[in-house]
Amino acid sequence: MHRSPTNVLFVSRENAFRSLLAEACLRHLGQGKFKVYSCGMPALVGNAPSPWTYLALQTAGIPGEGLRPEWTL
Template identity: 35%
Template sequence: MDQKTYNVLFICTGNSARSILAEALMNQLGDGRFRAFSAGSHPKGEVHPLTLKTLAAQRLPVDGYRSKSWEEFARLGSPELHFVFTVCDQAAGEVCPVWPGQPITAHWGMPDPAAAPEAQREQAFVDTFVTMKRRIQLMLALPLASLDRVALKTRVTDIGKN
């Protein structure tokens, strides 16, 4: 059985909603096999209040999250990353730092729930949470130890299309 712990970084432009939801979900569902982080190319400096409200409603921890730059994970001494996922279209088009260790990258884009009209915003956060949870569950079901790098890259890329 594969006992390796995989480090996963979720990137979004502002690191206040989608990437934070993904970090929380992967840490919860990954059950110690995965350690998730999140960051932004242009961090907003604070986590969106509806992100924390959504996590609390799903009975996930809400403490310790902060909006931070992806540069924290490209520095010497940062955790070795095995996977890096962009979760917004803007970050996917930006030039990312060179990640030490050549992690597998994929785009799991989805609309920004914070940009939804105010009357639909809370539901947009819930919908984002549900979509991200499904994608993470699909990833967790992959036989990571038995897939070669090319097959694994293909599978995690395909997950982002669902």
């Protein structure tokens, strides 16, 4: 039986570190089993992701291309 990927949304205030990190990790480790999204509060979105996000992902060997803070619903 084929199952559709489970949708997962990570939410944090600025969507600049924790939720982006969680999104990238689950997307990488979930191997296609999940459709992963992240978002933050609209007034705080628009800044670049924290440099710590990319450093943490690079250290773990997880791709971080295309990550950006956004308001998604």
